[in-house]
Amino acid sequence: MARPDPRRLEVTGKSQLTPNMLRITLGGPGLAGFPEDQTSAYIKLRLPDAETGRDVVRTYTVRNHRTNEIDVDFALHEICGPATFWALNTQVGDTILVGGPGPRKLVHEDADWYLLVGDMTALPAISGNIEMLPDTAIGTAVIEVMDEADIQNIAKPTNFVIEWVVNPHPGDDSHLLVNRVRNVDWSAGNPSVWVACEFSTMRQLRDYFRSERGLDTSNLYISSYWKNGSNEDNHKIAKREDATALA
Template identity: 80%
Template sequence: MARPEPRKLEVVGKRQVTPNMLRITLGGAGMLDFPENQTSAYIKLRVPDTDSEREVVRTYTVRSHRASEIDVDFALHEICGPATLWALNTQVGDSIMVGGPGPRKLVHADADWYLLVGDMTALPAISGNIEMLPETAKGTAVIEIMDEADIQDLKKPNDFIIEWVVNPHPGRDSGLLVDRVKAVTFAAENPSVWAACEFATMRQLRDYFRKERGLDTGNLYISSYWKAGSTEESHKIAKREDANMVAS
């Protein structure tokens, strides 16, 4: 099945959610044929790259989806890539070509207990996942942020716990997130675990979930959203090589 052509969306809003999270709201005529209910789906942004002087594609999550617009959140790291630079510089009235949306990666609806893990790049997807859980859901989210001021007031079920881990330099000390995750008590025999973060941290968490917790693809989704010191292109190569190693 052919992928749909990228659509032109307009920047209709821009605001600082927290010191290190910037939200861009996209809308306009291009949203008329945008599929419904795409919170937590991924999209492909076509943004200029000043280094190569060409257009590059970057993957982001739909933080929230309303009838005529979507929110896209950008984590503001110390070193900004092309997409973050675009978000910092764009203004209401600008336009951008957007591909997708791609499939949503959601927790398993029939689980007894949930664990969601990630850093600020995964916070939009984690937030959407939590918001879509039934009010009776139980679980824990462990989220790495750069500063206490980056804590967000997320809509969640009453019996759902959110733990925030402060790491001012994401990608440099993966132990902060990994150690906090290892301290979480698994509260059910039928868990659903969802994790996304930096590449090296992902590999440590994957080993823990698979080898120590005995999880598999039936109750575990885990992915790296970025790799410290790498572009998205080189990160994709690293992910492919890693997947081949795991499969062999």
């Protein structure tokens, strides 16, 4: 089945959420026919690449979905790739081609408790996941941010705990997130664990959850959203090679 053509959306808003997180709001006539209730789904942004002169595609999460708008949050990095460059420089009234949405990656609703882990690139998806949990849900989220000022208010169930890890150098000091996760109390019952972060950190956490905690695909979703020192194209190659090695 052929993929639908990307839709052209208009930049309708731009706001600095925290020092290292920028929100771009997209809407306009091109959003007509966009499926309902797509918070936490992924989309594909077609962006110009100044280095190559060609367009590139980058994957992002729908942070919020309203009737006529979607919010897309960009974690800002020291190395400014095409997506960060576009987000920093775009203005209200500009347009961009957007593919998708792709399916949401959500926690398992029938779990006894939940553990969500990620860095700032996964913060939009984690936030959406937490906000969609029933108020009776129990669990923990461990979220790495670059600065204390990057901590966000997330609507959460009453008995759900959010732990923040401050790491000014994500990708370089991966042990900070890994060690905090290892210290999370492991509750009784069937967990649903959701993880998305930097590639090398993901591999350490995957080994912990599979080898030490005995989880598998029935109760573990784990993915890398980026690779330290690599662009998205090279990151995709690394992910394919890693998947092949596991097969």
